[in-house]
Amino acid sequence: MANTDDADDANITPPTIFAGPTKRFFISMFTRDIELKDAILDMLDNCVDGAMRHSGRDLNADRPYEGYWAKIVANSERFEMTDNCGGIPRDIARGSAFRLGRPDMERDKALPTIGMYGIGMKRAIFKLGRDAKVHSQPAEGPFLVHYDKEWMDEDNEDWDLPIDWTPAARQDGLGTTITVTDLLASVKEDFSRDSAFLEELRDAISTYYGYIISKGFSVELNGKAVDPKILSLFSTDDLGQAGMAPYLLQGELDGVRYVVAVGFRRPLATESEIDDEQDAPRTSDDAGITIICNDRVVTLNDRSRLTGWGENNVPKYHNQFIAIGGSMSFTSNNASKLPLTTTKRGVDAATEVYLTARTYAMEGLKSATAFTNKWKGIEEETESFFQKAKPMTVSVFEKAVTAELRDVREVAAKRFNPKLPMPPAEKPTRRISFTRTAVEIDEVAEYLFDDKTRRPADVGSECFNYVLKDART
Amino acid sequence: MSGVDVPYHLRPNKYVDRQIFIDLLHRLDRVRSLARSVYVSMGGKFLDDHKAVRFAFDLRGSVSIEKFERVVSRQNFNKPFEDVSCLCSESKDFVSGFSAFRANYPEDTNFIVWLDFVNPKERLIQLEEFSTLVGFGKPFDVFRITLNANAETLKGSAAQKPPQFKTIMDWRLSIFESQLNRFPVSATAVEMTTKAFPNALARAVGVAAQEGAKRRKFVVRPLSVSSYADGNHTMLSVTTILLPTEEADRFMAAPWISDWRHRAPDWSTVGRIDVPDLSMKEKMLIDRHINMMDDVQIAAALGFELGEDTDSTLTKLSQYRRHFRFYPQFVRMV
Numbered sequence: 001m002a003n004t005d006d007a008d009d010a011n012i013t014p015p016t017i018f019a020g021p022t023k024r025f026f027i028s029m030f031t032r033d034i035e036l037k038d039a040i041l042d043m044l045d046n047c048v049d050g051a052m053r054h055s056g057r058d059l060n061a062d063r064p065y066e067g068y069w070a071k072i073v074a075n076s077e078r079f080e081m082t083d084n085c086g087g088i089p090r091d092i093a094r095g096s097a098f099r100l101g102r103p104d105m106e107r108d109k110a111l112p113t114i115g116m117y118g119i120g121m122k123r124a125i126f127k128l129g130r131d132a133k134v135h136s137q138p139a140e141g142p143f144l145v146h147y148d149k150e151w152m153d154e155d156n157e158d159w160d161l162p163i164d165w166t167p168a169a170r171q172d173g174l175g176t177t178i179t180v181t182d183l184l185a186s187v188k189e190d191f192s193r194d195s196a197f198l199e200e201l202r203d204a205i206s207t208y209y210g211y212i213i214s215k216g217f218s219v220e221l222n223g224k225a226v227d228p229k230i231l232s233l234f235s236t237d238d239l240g241q242a243g244m245a246p247y248l249l250q251g252e253l254d255g256v257r258y259v260v261a262v263g264f265r266r267p268l269a270t271e272s273e274i275d276d277e278q279d280a281p282r283t284s285d286d287a288g289i290t291i292i293c294n295d296r297v298v299t300l301n302d303r304s305r306l307t308g309w310g311e312n313n314v315p316k317y318h319n320q321f322i323a324i325g326g327s328m329s330f331t332s333n334n335a336s337k338l339p340l341t342t343t344k345r346g347v348d349a350a351t352e353v354y355l356t357a358r359t360y361a362m363e364g365l366k367s368a369t370a371f372t373n374k375w376k377g378i379e380e381e382t383e384s385f386f387q388k389a390k391p392m393t394v395s396v397f398e399k400a401v402t403a404e405l406r407d408v409r410e411v412a413a414k415r416f417n418p419k420l421p422m423p424p425a426e427k428p429t430r431r432i433s434f435t436r437t438a439v440e441i442d443e444v445a446e447y448l449f450d451d452k453t454r455r456p457a458d459v460g461s462e463c464f465n466y467v468l469k470d471a472r473t
Numbered sequence: 474m475s476g477v478d479v480p481y482h483l484r485p486n487k488y489v490d491r492q493i494f495i496d497l498l499h500r501l502d503r504v505r506s507l508a509r510s511v512y513v514s515m516g517g518k519f520l521d522d523h524k525a526v527r528f529a530f531d532l533r534g535s536v537s538i539e540k541f542e543r544v545v546s547r548q549n550f551n552k553p554f555e556d557v558s559c560l561c562s563e564s565k566d567f568v569s570g571f572s573a574f575r576a577n578y579p580e581d582t583n584f585i586v587w588l589d590f591v592n593p594k595e596r597l598i599q600l601e602e603f604s605t606l607v608g609f610g611k612p613f614d615v616f617r618i619t620l621n622a623n624a625e626t627l628k629g630s631a632a633q634k635p636p637q638f639k640t641i642m643d644w645r646l647s648i649f650e651s652q653l654n655r656f657p658v659s660a661t662a663v664e665m666t667t668k669a670f671p672n673a674l675a676r677a678v679g680v681a682a683q684e685g686a687k688r689r690k691f692v693v694r695p696l697s698v699s700s701y702a703d704g705n706h707t708m709l710s711v712t713t714i715l716l717p718t719e720e721a722d723r724f725m726a727a728p729w730i731s732d733w734r735h736r737a738p739d740w741s742t743v744g745r746i747d748v749p750d751l752s753m754k755e756k757m758l759i760d761r762h763i764n765m766m767d768d769v770q771i772a773a774a775l776g777f778e779l780g781e782d783t784d785s786t787l788t789k790l791s792q793y794r795r796h797f798r799f800y801p802q803f804v805r806m807v
Contacts, residue, residue: 312605313565313598352688359608366569409575409582410611417573 054086
């Protein structure tokens with residue numbers, strides 16, 4: 001028999017239904033979208049942002065991060081990240097810091113920060129383990145938040161988090177310590193001695209935070225400082241003469257300073273090296289253009305159209321261009337002006353400042369690829385140019401090249417166009433390439449050199465010289 | 474190749490197209506002086522366009538770009554003024570180095586650059602070069618491109634239509650789309666004919682130009698879009714101007730520009746240049762009556778068909794009427 005009771009009817013067809021999130025979504029699902037390494041880098045972003053907020057320094061200064069540090073301890077028992085970056089201000093702790101998502105997007109809008117959504121720390125905690133303490137000491141005094149096992153229970157729909165406003169104070173200045181224990185099994189495994197993960201993490205920190213570290217920030221992983229890994233390009237001292245030097249352009253557009261550098265990070269690859277690279281790519285990984293926003297590497301060694309490869313007369317990337325490296329660096333004290341996507345993890349390639357910088361990166365690529373192509377097959381002859389030059393970081397080169405910079409007419413920028421040495425034009429060269437069996441090559445090597453171990457390229461070349469002599473007599 | 478080696482006086486349509494360009498420059502000069510401009514083109518061995526432009530305008534200089542060293546030597550012999558600079562450079566290298574090139578000139582210099590292409594197989598590269606050029610542009614630069622717009626060039630190496638295409642036009646469309654995939658223009662099979670193809674290609678020029686101007690502080694506007702037969706080939710010429718975004722509408726509304734009868738209303742409306750071959754005697758008769766008689770009356774005054782039938786004669790007369798001020802009058806000198 002049908003139940004016609006009013007109260008029961010409302011239960012069956014309530015006027016509203018609950019459409020809020022479940023804790024399970026945040027704790028177990030949301031963390032699937034991010035790799036552990038990136039989650040930890042997100043936490044480092046918070047440290048750097050904190051340092052900029054705390055110092056109020058200008059990013060264009062020489063070493064804006066000087067004196068700030070973050071120390072990471074990661075082992076099978078616990079993960080801990082401590083920084084001295086000013087701590088989380090109490091009002092932010094009360095308001096948004098522990099909310100899942102930032103209610104106020106305007107905060108920090110005019111600061112050179114890189115974090116944005118207010119999810120980085122929380123997501124990283126959930127990714128790591130099921131018990132976490134956040135101890136922070138801003139100028140107003142310390143506080144402690146404890147995500148305990150009960151709160152982390154996916155079925156527990158209680159979202160309130162207890163906060164202790166009178167914990168013990170830390171001794172090493174203002175900052176934050178995040179300690180995660182009860183690590184997830186997969187995390188324990190990654191943090192164990194047998195795993196390569198911690199080396200990969202160190203590598204990622206040295207690469208993605210290389211520019212920040214080189215400008216004064218210090219990062220320690222398990223007690224050992226992380227060394228910065230940043231791009232160096234070959235340059236001679238005498239920039240007025242023909243020789244190896246990077247292309248460089250410095251410009252400014254709507255409050256964003258951009259610097260484009262394209263050059264050679266190593267001598268040209270010989271033919272046999274290019275062949276080896278085809279079979280087992282190694283050094284090619286470091287070729288390409290790196291995009292940097294406020295010193296944080298956003299895209300590493302790009303070799304696609306994003307940075308202009310394969311477009312408008314710039315050749316597509318190929319292993320012969322293995323020696324070419326470069327960077328497009330954007331700096332603004334107002335982070336919202338940077339060419340970043342809303343996640344701040346990718347480049348917004350449709351922005352005016354990015355497109356402008358890309359146009360000039362292509363100009364640099366054009367000259368570097370033309371140099372490579374012109375010396376193709378006679379790469380050895382360029383060795384002396386590289387010997388006369390030495391690797392320089394882009395910021396060192398910027399200082400060295402100051403007197404040589406010339407105004408660009410169509411945009412507000414200054415540029416240095418290197419005079420890369422070119423082979424003499426009066427005798428155009430053509431490449432000859434052919435394949436023979438190894439046995440045959442050995443046979444000819446023995447005939448010509450009395451030495452079976454000579455390189456196939458030498459054998460081929462000597463064959464040609466041999467016949468050429470005959471042809472001329 | 475189009476009639477690349479044929480002198481101008483045997484190519485009346487090309488001559489008219491160039492004279493329309495010079496007419497346009499006269500008008501631009503009235504709105505904003507060209508005195509600080511430098512003219513750049515692929516002038517060929519005789520540098521005819523340099524002669525025409527330098528005699529007509531007081532410019533800051535002119536530069537010819539030429540791929541072959543031997544032609545550069547000949548250009549140096551033929552150049553009308555000592556300050557015509559003849560560079561040995563391929564257009565692609567010139568365009569990709571255009572920013573550094575313009576930095577050699579005073580800050581307030583504008584450029585009038587004409588990229589005159591003939592090879593239909595390199596349309597994509599040619600459009601990319603045009604796009605790059607626009608990207609290195611500054612407000613009030615004038616950039617012009619001439620392309621091979623012969624629909625017949627849209628075919629594979631074997632002229633046999635593959636069975637998956639219903640008509641030859643469908644086949645051409647597929648080739649056109651793959652050729653110009655970077656500058657999509659939503660062309661249709663109907664446009665893949667000799668007559669309509671320049672319209673589709675002109676739109677691609679528009680897309681390439683606007684791609685170059687994307688997110689810049691200037692806009693690019695079409696000034697003239699015309700097609701003409703040059704020997705067996707149909708060619709398309711598009712002349713554009715870069716304007717500061719906030720001034721663009723005002724500039725284009727200036728009477729010298731807006732009232733010009735050859736002005737392109739948009740990227741895809743192509744003005745056709747197809748002037749008739751006329752003897753001096755025929756031309757003199759038509760000129761004498763052109764302001765007093767309509768085309769039918771002039772046809773009657775001629776007393777014979779200029780074309781194959783009455784309609785074709787009237788079309789030729791109408792073409793002549795539209796372009797008679799630019800029609801070449803060559804006579805034997807010696």
